[in-house]
Amino acid sequence: MSDLSVLERIHFRDILREARYGALADAEGFQQMCVAVEALGKRLNPDAIGLGKCRGVLKSLLAKADLLSDQGEIYGTGRRFDALFTALKDARNDIAHTGAYARHVAADAVDLSLLFEGALMNMRITVQDFMVATPIAIQPWHSVGHARQLMLLNSFSYLPMWDGENWCLLSDMAVAKYLRPDWPAKSKISKTIEAARADGLMLTTVQPVDVQDLVTDLLKDSELPGLWVVVQKRFPSGHLAGVLSPFELM
Numbered sequence: 001m002s003d004l005s006v007l008e009r010i011h012f013r014d015i016l017r018e019a020r021y022g023a024l025a026d027a028e029g030f031q032q033m034c035v036a037v038e039a040l041g042k043r044l045n046p047d048a049i050g051l052g053k054c055r056g057v058l059k060s061l062l063a064k065a066d067l068l069s070d071q072g073e074i075y076g077t078g079r080r081f082d083a084l085f086t087a088l089k090d091a092r093n094d095i096a097h098t099g100a101y102a103r104h105v106a107a108d109a110v111d112l113s114l115l116f117e118g119a120l121m122n123m124r125i126t127v128q129d130f131m132v133a134t135p136i137a138i139q140p141w142h143s144v145g146h147a148r149q150l151m152l153l154n155s156f157s158y159l160p161m162w163d164g165e166n167w168c169l170l171s172d173m174a175v176a177k178y179l180r181p182d183w184p185a186k187s188k189i190s191k192t193i194e195a196a197r198a199d200g201l202m203l204t205t206v207q208p209v210d211v212q213d214l215v216t217d218l219l220k221d222s223e224l225p226g227l228w229v230v231v232q233k234r235f236p237s238g239h240l241a242g243v244l245s246p247f248e249l250m
Contacts, residue, residue, distance in 0.1 A: 004043070009120045010129065012040045016120075020113040023106045033109040034092045040116060052089050058116065059085075065119035074115060081115075084108050127218070128211035130249060131230050131242035137161060138170065140194035144201065147193060148175050158227040158245075161193065161203065162238040167229045168203040177202070211241055215249060 004012070019036040034051060041054020044061065048054045059081055062068045072081050091105040121129060136154065138147050138161045147159055151172050159170045170193070178201045179185040188196065197203055208229040209218060218228065230242040 004120070006124070006129075008043070009124065012036075012043070013117050013120045014133075015039065016113045016117050020110050020117075023109055023113075030106040030109045031092065033106075033113060034088060037088070037109075037112065037116065040120075051092060055082075055085055055089075061119045062115055065122040067115055067119055067122075074111075077111070079111070084112050088112060125214055125216070126211065127209055127213045127215060127228070127230055127244055128242075130215060131211070131228075131244040132248065133242045135160065135240055135243040137240055138193060140164070140197075141192050143189065144175065144178070144191055144193060144196050145189035148179070148189070151175065158225075160227065160229045160240060160243060162240070163194075163203075164238075166205045167208050167231075167237075168205050169225065169227055169229070170201075170203050171226065174202040174204075208237075209244070215244075218244075219249075 015036045016033075019032040022032050023030045037058070038051045038054055040061075041051065041058050042048050044057035045054060048057070059068070059072070062074075062081060067075060068081055069075060073079070074081055074084075087105065087108050124130065136150060136156070136159065138150070138159045140161065140163055147170055150156060150159060157172050161168045161170060178196065179188055182188060188199070191199065193201070193203075204225075206225050206229055208231040211230055211232050218224075224246070226245070228244040229240065230244055231237065231239060232241045235241070
């Protein structure tokens, strides 16, 4: 089995994560998960033809990360890797990808993806290894309505914003507290974030972390933010390198 570089591990983690999000949004789109898993398998074994032939190297990846028992059982779940993988492989060639069947297969695919993501990141320790490198941020001139829409469409709890001097977080709770008492709050929704802030919209100033910080050090703090804003030392303070939530560290 070929060794993966740090950048390769992050790359395959990201495509698996993207496919997992897609399967969660639309169960019938779980084929993207199959493609992502097969791509990882073929990188580990370039001679593999088809998803089924990737089973051995993928199982070895999990075993090396100490995620499987000697009997092939996934620790903490009571499920067997071979059973999950076979279900995914068989479903890929089945045309009946609809309804309850698709949801069941998608759930298995998500479980497998989480396993592979964990194995790929098993030896990674820095913020850069786990962060979302394509973050969505807001600007002071954006409207409150725009920020609200981003939160609702993407299920975000926080949005980062550079106010010219500091990094801030706008929370879904802050938006709700600002808008709901006057709902439909048409005048408030149309205000810029900057104007709304002066009018009572709460934004929390946060200390950014660096891409090379250790995630274990972040978790030692007594007061943890809901979202870490990530920067890089060689870039200006207002350059957003990524964001990191506790979700990525679980």
